[in-house]
Amino acid sequence: MAEEAPPPYASPELYGLTGGPLGRPPGDERRTETAPTVAGHPVEALVERFGSPLYVLDEAALRGAYRRLIGAFREGWENTFIGASVKTNYLSAVIAILRAEGAYGEVVSGFEYRLCRDLGIPGDQILFNGPWKTDDDLRQAFAEGATVNLDGDDELARVERIAAEIGREVTVGLRINMQVNYPPWDKFGFKLEDGHALDAARLIDKSEHLRLNGLHLHVGTYIPDPGLYGRGMEALIGLATRIERETDARIEQLDIGGGYATRNTLHDTMLPGEAICATPEEYAAAITGPLQRAVGQLSCKPRLFIEPGRILVDEAASMITTVRAVKRMAGAQKAALVDCGVHIMPTAWWYDHEIRPVVDRGAPVEDYRIVGPLCMQIDVLRKSVVLPALREGDLLVIQDVGAYNFSQSMQFIYMRPNYVMAHEGGVDLIRERETDEYVRGPERLPARLENEETAGSFLWGRGERD
Ligand SMILES: Cc1ncc(COP(=O)(O)O)c(C=O)c1O
Known part of the structure; x- marks a missing residue:
């Protein structure tokens, strides 16, 4: 009897199990709902008009x-x-x-x-x-x-x-x-x-x-x-x-x-x-x-x-944020670096906020650590959340951020972004994003520290120095 030919060789595929906190491998049953709109307004249009990150009430x-x-x-x-x-x-x-x-x-x-x-x-x-x-x-x-x-x-x-x-x-x-x-x-x-x-x-x-x-x-x-x-x-x-x-x-x-x-x-x-x-x-x-x-x-x-x-x-406010980079961490988990940090979302220190993708292209889900843009290891918005594979430019919606986030936010490394209020008739800007002038305006440079470079500054030229 002729021997059966062995199946053609296929190189093994190696991949890490990127389970969530319970160690379960991710699967489709763990796909989160998408949030294509906030308060009835398409997220992409909101970002185009008001930028990212963005608080939306x-x-x-x-x-x-x-x-x-x-x-x-x-x-x-x-x-x-x-x-x-x-x-x-x-x-x-x-x-x-x-x-x-x-x-x-x-x-x-x-x-x-x-x-x-x-x-x-x-x-x-x-x-x-x-x-x-x-x-x-x-x-x-x-x-x-x-x-x-x-x-x-x-x-x-x-x-x-x-x-x-x-x-x-x-x-x-x-x-x-x-x-x-x-x-x-x-x-x-x-x-x-x-x-x-x-x-x-x-x-x-x-x-x-x-x-x-x-x-x-x-x-x-x-x-x-x-x-x-x-x-x-x-x-x-x-x-x-x-x-x-x-x-x-x-x-x-x-x-x-x-x-x-x-x-x-x-x-x-x-x-x-x-x-x-x-x-x-x-x-x-x-x-x-x-x-x-x-x-x-x-x-x-x-x-x-x-x-x-x-x-x-x-529950009346959400934060829209954009993925700015995707990285591998020391373990199997990936990090999605977004443009919203804990300085404008301090409740991330107490809550596992619900995070939704704006679109789901059907890519396999993965376990992500969502980290902010601050130059601090503790700038973490979620330690672990399962989301469809992310890439630079993807938009995410962080839900239920209306309490204590704006009032306890601070200017640190990045300034506070626009805050808008969405209603049936449109979207109103209710707090404008901060500028260099806003943050540095109260400062005074003692006259003895001035030099040719600083003399023309929009800030130091005015106000009392004594
Ligand atoms: C005296 C007082 N009343 C009301 C509140 C509102 O609390 P919460 O936002 O938890 O409803 C606070 C906040 O701690 C408070 O100190």
């Missing part, structure tokens, strides 16, 4: 988040007001939209206070929190009827002096801290458990110049468990009841702060954020339930304030 999503939240709370407690946390995203266009929807402003500095006033928010619709407020800021807040929540004994004493100077009674609130979560946010306010909060209320009661009318609690940020708010509200109501019994104060407003989580996923968590964070309706039920049950217990039906930040703005 979806106006309809922002308005929708506000309406859903206020609707859920008013369902349970009609007398609810939203004090939008200004520091979460203090772009004027963002605050103006929230204001147009009916928001009050929640501020923690004179800068934020003045921003609200400039946007037409009257003083008596501003909640002024924070561990330190300057005397001038306090004077303005009292003159304009803002809610000022006192943060500690020294501030209480200072406010007493300012009120005496003003020569009329001023109304104040007290920020309370308590152990409903671990670790408690005990940098702020008066402690509940050791009687500090009650003592402060008694002190105010004795003051000729101060009147207490509200209690405030903000237990932390990104709190997915609504039960914690329920426990906090019960404790606030308990304290308010005791204060009303023991002093002349009437507690007319209770403020339960912010911290409501979004669908972003924290690093090193088992489940995606979407699976663990509560809905606005669940937060509302947890907070308004204790209020409903306490009707009749307090001297009046208090106004309820909430101070949402991230739940209003996080």
